[in-house]
Amino acid sequence: MMTRKNTRHRAFDPDPDAPARCCDMAGCDENAGYRAPKSRDALNEYFWFCLPHVREYNARWDYYKGMSPGQIEAHIRDDVSWNRPSWRLGQRAARLGPDDFIDPMDLMDGARRTGPRAGTPARPDMPEALRQPLDMLGLDWPLSMDELKMRYKDLARRHHPDANGGDRQSEELLKSINVAYTTLRAHLASAREADLERTA
Structure with a gap:
C-alpha cells in the first residue's frame, strides 16, 4: 500500500526561505530558521533566530511599545478601514449628490439617475465588468463616448481636491472616478474599433 508524503509546512518547521546563517541572538550558534520583525516601523526587515530565541523574542514583542493611548486608539481605528481614508456620511453629505451613491439594488428608487435615461433598467447585454464603473459614475448602459466624457468632466470638476480645499477624501474619490x-x-474605444473593422 502506497503512503502519501505530507508536503504541508508544519507550524513549527523552520522557514524554507531562511538564510543559511546563525541565530541573531548574541552568543547563540544555532541555525537561524525563524524570522521576527525588527520594529513596528520596519515590518519587512527581520531578525533571524533559532526556535527557542524566536519564542523568547515574540514573548517580549510589544507592537504598541512607546505609543500613547491616543496613538494606539488612532492606529486601531485606521486598521478598521485598512489604513484607507474614510469619513462619516454626515461630514460629506453637503457635498454629495444622489449621483454619488452606488445603489445596485436601486433602493433609492431611481433617484440617483438623471438625464434622458432616468429610471430605465440596465440592459441585459451590459458587460458584467462595466457594472461597477457605471455605478461609480452614475451612468446607465448603453452609453456613448460623449455621455461618458460629459459625466466625467462634471464629476472631476466637483470632486477635484483643489475645488475642495485639498481634501484627502476628495482626492481618493477622484482616483476611483x-x-x-x-x-x-x-471598452467604448475597443468596441468602436471592432465596429469599424466589421463595416470596412
Whole structure:
C-alpha cells in the first residue's frame, strides 16, 4: 500500500526561505530558521533566530511599545478601514449628490439617475465588468463616448481636491472616478474599433 508524503509546512518547521546563517541572538550558534520583525516601523526587515530565541523574542514583542493611548486608539481605528481614508456620511453629505451613491439594488428608487435615461433598467447585454464603473459614475448602459466624457468632466470638476480645499477624501474619490472612467473609455474605444473593422 502506497503512503502519501505530507508536503504541508508544519507550524513549527523552520522557514524554507531562511538564510543559511546563525541565530541573531548574541552568543547563540544555532541555525537561524525563524524570522521576527525588527520594529513596528520596519515590518519587512527581520531578525533571524533559532526556535527557542524566536519564542523568547515574540514573548517580549510589544507592537504598541512607546505609543500613547491616543496613538494606539488612532492606529486601531485606521486598521478598521485598512489604513484607507474614510469619513462619516454626515461630514460629506453637503457635498454629495444622489449621483454619488452606488445603489445596485436601486433602493433609492431611481433617484440617483438623471438625464434622458432616468429610471430605465440596465440592459441585459451590459458587460458584467462595466457594472461597477457605471455605478461609480452614475451612468446607465448603453452609453456613448460623449455621455461618458460629459459625466466625467462634471464629476472631476466637483470632486477635484483643489475645488475642495485639498481634501484627502476628495482626492481618493477622484482616483476611483478616474479608474472607472478609464475602464469605460477603453471598452467604448475597443468596441468602436471592432465596429469599424466589421463595416470596412
